[in-house]
Amino acid sequence: MSLKEFSYNGPSHxxxxxxxxTIRQLRSLAALSARGSVTAASSQLGLTQPAVxxxxxxxxxxxxxxxxxxxxDGMLLTEAGKEVxxxxxxxxxxxTDCQGALDLLAGRTGGTVKLGAVSTAxxxxxxxxxxxxxxxPKIEIKLTIGNREEIREAMHGYDLDFAVMGxxxxxxxxxxxxxxxxxxxxxxxxxxxxEKDSGLNLTDLVHETFLTREPxxxxxxxxxGLFQKSDLEPVIGMEMSSxxxxxxxxxxxxxxxxxxxxxxxxxxxxxxxxxxDVAGLPIVRQWYVIRRSDKVLLPxxxxxxxxxxxxxxxxxxxxxxxxxx
Numbered sequence: 001m002s003l004k005e006f007s008y009n010g011p012s013h014x015x016x017x018x019x020x021x022t023i024r025q026l027r028s029l030a031a032l033s034a035r036g037s038v039t040a041a042s043s044q045l046g047l048t049q050p051a052v053x054x055x056x057x058x059x060x061x062x063x064x065x066x067x068x069x070x071x072x073d074g075m076l077l078t079e080a081g082k083e084v085x086x087x088x089x090x091x092x093x094x095x096t097d098c099q100g101a102l103d104l105l106a107g108r109t110g111g112t113v114k115l116g117a118v119s120t121a122x123x124x125x126x127x128x129x130x131x132x133x134x135x136x137p138k139i140e141i142k143l144t145i146g147n148r149e150e151i152r153e154a155m156h157g158y159d160l161d162f163a164v165m166g167x168x169x170x171x172x173x174x175x176x177x178x179x180x181x182x183x184x185x186x187x188x189x190x191x192x193x194x195e196k197d198s199g200l201n202l203t204d205l206v207h208e209t210f211l212t213r214e215p216x217x218x219x220x221x222x223x224x225g226l227f228q229k230s231d232l233e234p235v236i237g238m239e240m241s242s243x244x245x246x247x248x249x250x251x252x253x254x255x256x257x258x259x260x261x262x263x264x265x266x267x268x269x270x271x272x273x274x275x276x277d278v279a280g281l282p283i284v285r286q287w288y289v290i291r292r293s294d295k296v297l298l299p300x301x302x303x304x305x306x307x308x309x310x311x312x313x314x315x316x317x318x319x320x321x322x323x324x325x
Contacts, residue, residue, distance in 0.1 A: 017062045023095075026088035028055035029067065029077070033085055036074030059084070093158030093295070100298050110138025111300030116151045116163035117143065118218060120182075120243060120260045121287065125164055127315040132307050139300045147241070149216035155292060161301040162291035164308065166218045173293045177309030180316045183282035184222055187264055187273045188256045198277045202230045205278070209237035209255035211246050222283060223258040247273070265317035275320070287316070 031041035031052070042052045060067045067081035077085060100111060117125045122145055129141050144151075144160065152169040154160050166182060168174050186205070194200060194208075212234075213220040227234050237255045240246050243263040250257050251272050261282060267273040289308040291297065297305060 018064075021059055021062050022055075023091065025055045025059040025062075026084070026091060028052050029059060029081065029085055030088045030092075032056065032068065032075055033077050033081070036076075038075070089157055090294075097296060097298055100300075110136065110140070111298060112140045112142060113301045113304045114142045114159060114161045115144070115304070116154050116160040116165075117145055118148050118151050118163075118165045119145055119241075120166075120219060120263055121164045123243075123262050123265070123317055124315045128308060128312050131311070131315065132304055135307075136300070136303060139304070141304070147214065147216050148218040148221070155290070158292065158295060161295065161297055162289055162305050162308075164287060164289050164312075166285050166287065168288055168290050174290045175293050177289045177305070179287040179289050179308060180313035182285045182287050183261045183319065184219065184258060184285065185261050185264075185282045186256055186258050186276045186278050187250060187268070188276055189251050189253050190271055190274055192256070192274065192276075194276055195274045200276060200278045202227060202232050202278065202280075205256070205276075206232055206235070208235065210234045211238050211240065211249050211255040211257045212236055213243070213246070214239050214241045217241075219258065219260060222285070226258070226280075226283065261319040262317045265319045268320050269318075287312070 027045060028041060028047075031044045032038065035041045035044055038049050038052050038056075042049045045052060047055075056068065063080060063084060065080035066078050067084055068075050069078055070076075103111070115125070115129070125143065129143065133139070133141065144154065146154070148165060148167075151160075151163050151165055152172075155163055155169055155172050155174070164179065168176055188195060194204070197204075210223075212223060223234070238249065240249070243259065246257050246259065247264060247267055249255065251267070256276065261268075261275075264273050268275065289305060289312060291305060
């Protein structure tokens with residue numbers, strides 16, 4: 001395919017005809033964006049290359065603006081193309097929602113809820129899901145776990161019905177329900193030399209080795225902000241993408257960790273970890289259940305969204321009294 005095939009002859013009344021576009025045209029653009037070439041897009045769609053080229057040309061004519069440009073990295077979308085791609089994502093989401101509604105009406109299913117959660121929330125979200133499933137046994141729950149950046153990126157699309165996370169994303173318009181408190185603390189293994197000290201300051205910890213989550217996680221961002229306020233820089237020993245690994249490493253004596261108290265509730269109760277008494281801690285954030293404002297929730301998803309907003313706090317882990325409340 002050459003650039004000539006997608007030549008642009010300037011604006012026209014064609015832009016007003018965008019309402020006449022077809023699903024096949026939108027899917028051709030989405031496949032081209034995902035795969036980077038007409039050849040690969042045609043393979044994904046099970047169509048011939050000339051057929052995909054024709055769909056793209058017709059879509060561009062309807063838009064009245066160039067949608068595709070060739071670069072050294074392949075065929076990429078223009079800004080206009082990205083706008084049309086966003087429309088394609090909304091249309092696909094609407095089709096999926098419609099299919100779900102028809103399945104519900106036909107009695108083929110109790111419906112499906114697609115829930116996302118940041119990894120720290122996995123310590124209580126499954127318990128909330130279990131309680132909801134007892135109330136609505138025919139509803140299928142699909143849970144996606146990721147770090148904050150991964151869930152934030154997923155919220156840019158329409159695949160998730162809603163998500164459980166800390167700070168709501170600033171670049172997506174969302175509806176928010178507050179779920180409960182999320183205290184963050186610094187923990188060490190039992191017998192750590194600072195265990196019995198009270199009134200510690202961050203300066204007392206500058207020579208300690210911190211075991212942390214990866215960049216992009218909400219916990220890592222919060223920890224960095226804490227130290228930056230005091231013009232201090234923590235010593236980072238290891239970065240880990242798993243709270244479970246961090247806990248085991250702290251128990252093994254490899255360092256200390258700034259972490260959500262909900263992730264270490266059992267270890268604190270069992271005495272395998274201790275909370276260091278550091279001034280200004282705990283830092284208490286909130287858990288939220290969040291959905292895109294323009295995401296239409298089918299009855300099963302709306303039921304779970306309301307359930308988490310009203311009863312989700314009942315499933316937060318119990319943690320020892322931490323002060324700072």
